[in-house]
Amino acid sequence: MSYIEIKNIWKYFQNNVILKKINLKIEKGTFICIFGPNGCGKTTLLNIIAGILIPDAGYVSIDGKKSNDNIIGYIFQDYRESLLPWKTNLENIAFPLELRGISKKERNTKVRDIVKNLNLRIPLDSYPYQSSGGEQQLVALLREIIAEPKVILMDEPFSSLHCKSRDYLKIEIQKIYKKLGLTIIFVSHEITETMQLADRIIVMKKYPGEIINILNINFPRPRTEELVFSSGFSDIREILRSQI
Amino acid sequence: MKLFYKISVLIFFLALWFFINQNHLIKPIFLPKITAVFSSLQEIIFSEYGLKNIFSTLGRVLIGFFIALSFSVPLGIFLGVFKKIYESLEWFIDFFRSIPVTAMFPLFLIFFGFGDASKIAMGAWACGFIILVNTISGVWNSKPNREIMAKTKKASYFQILTKITFFEALPFIFTGIKIGVSWNLIVVIVAEMFIGTRYGLGRLIYDSSITLDTPMVFSGIIIIGLIGYFLNQFILILERKIIHWQ
Numbered sequence: 001m002s003y004i005e006i007k008n009i010w011k012y013f014q015n016n017v018i019l020k021k022i023n024l025k026i027e028k029g030t031f032i033c034i035f036g037p038n039g040c041g042k043t044t045l046l047n048i049i050a051g052i053l054i055p056d057a058g059y060v061s062i063d064g065k066k067s068n069d070n071i072i073g074y075i076f077q078d079y080r081e082s083l084l085p086w087k088t089n090l091e092n093i094a095f096p097l098e099l100r101g102i103s104k105k106e107r108n109t110k111v112r113d114i115v116k117n118l119n120l121r122i123p124l125d126s127y128p129y130q131s132s133g134g135e136q137q138l139v140a141l142l143r144e145i146i147a148e149p150k151v152i153l154m155d156e157p158f159s160s161l162h163c164k165s166r167d168y169l170k171i172e173i174q175k176i177y178k179k180l181g182l183t184i185i186f187v188s189h190e191i192t193e194t195m196q197l198a199d200r201i202i203v204m205k206k207y208p209g210e211i212i213n214i215l216n217i218n219f220p221r222p223r224t225e226e227l228v229f230s231s232g233f234s235d236i237r238e239i240l241r242s243q244i
Numbered sequence: 245m246k247l248f249y250k251i252s253v254l255i256f257f258l259a260l261w262f263f264i265n266q267n268h269l270i271k272p273i274f275l276p277k278i279t280a281v282f283s284s285l286q287e288i289i290f291s292e293y294g295l296k297n298i299f300s301t302l303g304r305v306l307i308g309f310f311i312a313l314s315f316s317v318p319l320g321i322f323l324g325v326f327k328k329i330y331e332s333l334e335w336f337i338d339f340f341r342s343i344p345v346t347a348m349f350p351l352f353l354i355f356f357g358f359g360d361a362s363k364i365a366m367g368a369w370a371c372g373f374i375i376l377v378n379t380i381s382g383v384w385n386s387k388p389n390r391e392i393m394a395k396t397k398k399a400s401y402f403q404i405l406t407k408i409t410f411f412e413a414l415p416f417i418f419t420g421i422k423i424g425v426s427w428n429l430i431v432v433i434v435a436e437m438f439i440g441t442r443y444g445l446g447r448l449i450y451d452s453s454i455t456l457d458t459p460m461v462f463s464g465i466i467i468i469g470l471i472g473y474f475l476n477q478f479i480l481i482l483e484r485k486i487i488h489w490q
């Protein structure tokens with residue numbers, strides 16, 4: 001049995017088939033990108049994996065348990081709406097520990113350790129609204145990581161960022177992913193981003209939302225913007241282009 | 245510069261008042277001499293009797309406010325979250341909210357007697373409904389993402405209410421506090437006038453008007469105005485400090 005099993009998921013909204021027979025197996029420590037046009041059901045699928053939304057048929061199991069019974073990381077497109085503006089960046093990152101009743105002192109040590117360990121520069125004592133978009137999204141990512149989730153779901157997390165912070169984060173997230181051995185499911189509708197990040201690309205189409213292709217991507221990491229010049233890049237890009 | 249304009253407006257009104265006095269444009273029983281009002285003001289501020297009046301009123305307003313706050317915020321969050329319960333209580337809340345608390349004088353007297361309790365209770369009642377309704381809208385206005393985030397971190401129901409929902413509703417709660425405190429002051433003053441009390445600015449104004457002591461009536465009004473103004477300013481400062489992210 002695989003680490004994450006998505007079995008025969010169907011989802012309807014008002015008699016429309018939104019997700020049709022989604023089957024997917026994901027191994028621990030892989031970086032999955034779900035790629036597809038707007039409205040193909042990517043967010044709906046993530047919500048089902050997170051246990052926020054109940055499918056009309058099928059199930060998701062993570063590490064042998066129902067998704068609801070696991071701690072799951074979820075990063076939204078709009079970081080402004082998921083960070084807590086009344087808390088500092090440090091307190092935001094420490095929030096999952098606070099929920100578990102861990103002492104303030106221990107929380108602070110843990111946050112500072114993890115930031116140092118990952119070599120990140122984040123203004124920990126500032127508030128999110130005093131930080132750049134990239135810093136805020138990193139805070140959101142660290143808050144998920146500190147909870148030690150079974151899987152981290154990311155829903156177009158970079159789409160509301162400036163391209164400079166986007167490039168920076170694409171590199172950072174690859175480093176963090178490798179260093180901590182995370183399992184990530186990353187949703188995107190951007191071809192280059194998808195190819196830069198994914199070990200495996202799950203291609204979806206819409207009306208109804210269905211998986212139409214799965215591509216393995218083997219370019220060496222960390223993959224920068226230079227990836228577009230590698231041999232083999234354009235072949236895969238053409239496949240992705242033709243399918244949306 | 246702003247301060248300059250503010251003070252100019254004040255000086256303008258004082259000068260106008262003085263001008264009217266000097267030229268006997270309005271009878272002193274309607275608009276007393278500015279100097280007479282100043283000496284009445286002094287009498288209130290620098291006498292034990294006067295201060296007792298001020299602090300009795302202020303005390304009633306503050307006690308009523310804190311009672312209202314401690315009931316309305318938790319109840320508002322509860323009703324905001326449990327929509328079904330709110331829906332069945334909505335008519336009830338709207339009905340009682342629509343009755344001016346002053347119309348319920350006799351009821352408050354029966355339940356709380358002629359002492360401080362009834363005045364505080366009336367103020368708290370008026371203030372409490374306003375904070376309650378605003379807290380409920382605050383909960384309704386919060387975006388779902390933070391709550392979802394907390395749920396994926398296995399936050400308990402109580403943790404979500406106290407660590408997320410409460411903060412999301414805070415801006416609305418403060419709106420309720422600002423309006424509520426003003427109403428509380430109004431109701432306490434009116435209650436002091438009509439229920440009667442030994443000390444209280446409402447009583448001071450009422451008694452002075454019976455003896456036709458117009459300067460004292462004016463002084464009482466001015467002091468109430470100042471209390472209202474500074475309470476509001478204080479709340480605004482507190483709001484900016486607490487809801488720093490807005």
Ligand SMILES: Nc1ncnc2c1ncn2[C@@H]1O[C@H](COP(=O)(O)OP(=O)(O)O)[C@@H](O)[C@H]1O
Pocket residue numbers: 013014018036037038039040041042043044045
């Ligand atoms: N709560 C909902 N009620 C009705 N339709 C919905 C709801 N959520 C999503 N949809 C529809 O489902 C489809 C997939 O949406 P979504 O999962 O957000 O797509 P994506 O994230 O790929 O852009 C869209 O057509 C959208 O209109």
Ligand SMILES: [Mg+2]
Pocket residue numbers: 042043044155
């Ligand atoms: Mg989406």
